[in-house]
Amino acid sequence: MKRIRFVSLIGMLALAAALSGCWHKLNIQDSPKIINPVVKVASDPAQPFQAGFGQAVITPEMKVWMAGFDPGRRSDGVHDDLFARALALKQGNEKMVLVALDIIGLNREEVEQFKTLVPGYRPDQILIACTHTHSGPDTMGVWGYPPFFAGENKKYMETVGQGIAKAIQQADQSAKPATMFSAVYQMDPNLMFNKRDRLDQDNTMGILVFKDQSGETI
Numbered sequence: 001m002k003r004i005r006f007v008s009l010i011g012m013l014a015l016a017a018a019l020s021g022c023w024h025k026l027n028i029q030d031s032p033k034i035i036n037p038v039v040k041v042a043s044d045p046a047q048p049f050q051a052g053f054g055q056a057v058i059t060p061e062m063k064v065w066m067a068g069f070d071p072g073r074r075s076d077g078v079h080d081d082l083f084a085r086a087l088a089l090k091q092g093n094e095k096m097v098l099v100a101l102d103i104i105g106l107n108r109e110e111v112e113q114f115k116t117l118v119p120g121y122r123p124d125q126i127l128i129a130c131t132h133t134h135s136g137p138d139t140m141g142v143w144g145y146p147p148f149f150a151g152e153n154k155k156y157m158e159t160v161g162q163g164i165a166k167a168i169q170q171a172d173q174s175a176k177p178a179t180m181f182s183a184v185y186q187m188d189p190n191l192m193f194n195k196r197d198r199l200d201q202d203n204t205m206g207i208l209v210f211k212d213q214s215g216e217t218i
Helices: 002-021 023-028 108-115 154-173
Strands: 049-057 083-091 094-101 126-130 176-186 204-212
Touching: 049 154, 083 154, 094 154, 108 126, 108 154
Parallel strands: 094 126
Antiparallel strands: 049 083, 049 176, 083 094, 176 204
């Protein structure tokens, strides 16, 4: 009888830990519906096309749970910095910005929240993508030490938001008349493989290059 009560107590403690550690993930289900406005604004082809680049370091200054692979991985140092990089494109009164983050990914409500930190841009003018690195912090709250600790660090998420805003500001302020070049080339097939389906593999790489009026790469 005592053993049954002890097991029940352990079970209740584990359930409480799971609820506390995964509370952020549970809250995702209760997020309000996000409605992006449809804005019809056309750029003026008579105006010069402009491009600008900006970046900010978003390397965590504290120990964090690492994302991807297995849960319970703690960071033990910095091998390379992580960046938020932004490309601003403008023409006349219309503009947009592309942001790439060196992290595993972001939850939708955090993407929308980060967009509000950037003055002068509508939410639909900001596109945010992640490089899906498994050598960076858990920014989605699922690779901590379940069921006891959620992996997302709130302090670090503030750093990510600040980095996005800083990179976009630099890109916007540095925009200048530019010419865009694009290319697709074949990569060495030994550099990659499709683990799930070896017959379904794309060995091409597409690139965009923006040059200013003097021919220098932006």
